[in-house]
Amino acid sequence: MSGRHGSTEKDTAGGVGRPAGEHAAARGGARLAGVRKTYGTGDTEVHALDGVDLELAPGSFTVVLGPSGSGKTTLLNVIGGIEQATAGSIEVAGEEISGRSPVDLAGFRREHVGFVFQFFNLVPTLTARENVEIIVELTGVGDARRVPDLLAEVGLADRADHFPAQLSGGQQQRVAIARALATDPDLLLADEPTGALDLTTGRQILGALLDLHRAGRTVVVVTHNASVAQIADTVVTVVDGKIRSVEHNPEPAAAEAVSW
Ligand code: ADP
Ligand code: MG
Numbered sequence: 001m002s003g004r005h006g007s008t009e010k011d012t013a014g015g016v017g018r019p020a021g022e023h024a025a026a027r028g029g030a031r032l033a034g035v036r037k038t039y040g041t042g043d044t045e046v047h048a049l050d051g052v053d054l055e056l057a058p059g060s061f062t063v064v065l066g067p068s069g070s071g072k073t074t075l076l077n078v079i080g081g082i083e084q085a086t087a088g089s090i091e092v093a094g095e096e097i098s099g100r101s102p103v104d105l106a107g108f109r110r111e112h113v114g115f116v117f118q119f120f121n122l123v124p125t126l127t128a129r130e131n132v133e134i135i136v137e138l139t140g141v142g143d144a145r146r147v148p149d150l151l152a153e154v155g156l157a158d159r160a161d162h163f164p165a166q167l168s169g170g171q172q173q174r175v176a177i178a179r180a181l182a183t184d185p186d187l188l189l190a191d192e193p194t195g196a197l198d199l200t201t202g203r204q205i206l207g208a209l210l211d212l213h214r215a216g217r218t219v220v221v222v223t224h225n226a227s228v229a230q231i232a233d234t235v236v237t238v239v240d241g242k243i244r245s246v247e248h249n250p251e252p253a254a255a256e257a258v259s260w
Contacts, residue, residue, distance in 0.1 A: 026059025028093050028112070028186035028218025030079050035098075036086030039239075048074040049085070050241035056220065056234065061213040061252065063229045064222045072222040073191055075238060077219065079115045080189045081105040093186045093218075110139045114179040114180030116190040120172040122164040128175045135182040142183045150178040151166035154208050171199030177208055187218045195198050195221070199260055205257035206231055227258050 005020035037049040048071045056062050066072050076081040078090060081097050093112045122131050129147055136142040151160050154174040164172050173193060180188055206233045210231060213219045229235045230253040237244040
């Protein structure tokens with residue numbers, strides 16, 4: 001079969017095109033024990049995380065709730081290896097990441113984690129397609145040929161050549177989700193992903209995250225909006241750097257049920 005382009009191998013790269021509702025093999029998961037994150041020293045010391053024990057099952061969809069300043073972002077960032085915890089054990093996707101150097105953590109993030117932020121953080125001078133491709137180039141992880149599939153997966157097949165300024169907020173957030181998927185991560189971590197969006201657009205973004213969860217990924221969404229919790233199978237409430245409660249929801253609602 002020389003000269004034949006492409007591959008006869010089965011595409012095992014993370015469920016692109018997998019129909020919604022069909023749960024794939026679960027990936028990711030996290031286990032935290034005695035995790036602390038302290039900023040500053042002495043008078044300015046802040047215990048952003050103050051002894052967190054938490055287990056997120058592989059393939060779970062977790063919403064983290066809590067008031068502003070309660071430690072939600074810090075929790076997400078230590079799970080994703082953006083920040084080093086001050087103490088405790090953090091096992092993510094089967095790897096212990098506490099105590100690792102920043103360089104090691106960068107490697108861990110490349111292999112396992114995708115992040116989505118409130119304000120999209122796209123490069124304004126690159127098109128939607130290029131904003132996703134650059135992640136493959138920079139990390140050396142993933143396959144640039146998959147980028148059109150990723151954009152299609154988030155409903156942006158017809159916007160690939162648009163620049164961020166030519167896209168609505170919801171479309172920009174879809175590009176950001178496709179970018180987070182570029183390395184085919186086990187975990188998708190989203191910090192207030194609907195915080196800058198209107199309700200209709202926000203529901204669409206939550207629906208897109210639910211679809212990615214059905215493809216097997218562990219998804220964690222941080223929000224101050226309690227209504228978002230109803231779409232999660234696991235709801236974690238954080239207060240003053242501590243876990244206040246972990247509730248399991250046997251019948252999560254669809255994104256349309258969310259309101260604000
Ligand atoms: P949330 O996301 O729930 O609003 P954060 O995790 O951002 O909360 O912050 C938790 C606490 O840690 C807050 O008191 C915040 O001011 C503090 N904090 C967060 N990041 C830093 C930092 N880089 N330096 C100092 N204090 C910080
Ligand atoms: Mg925050």
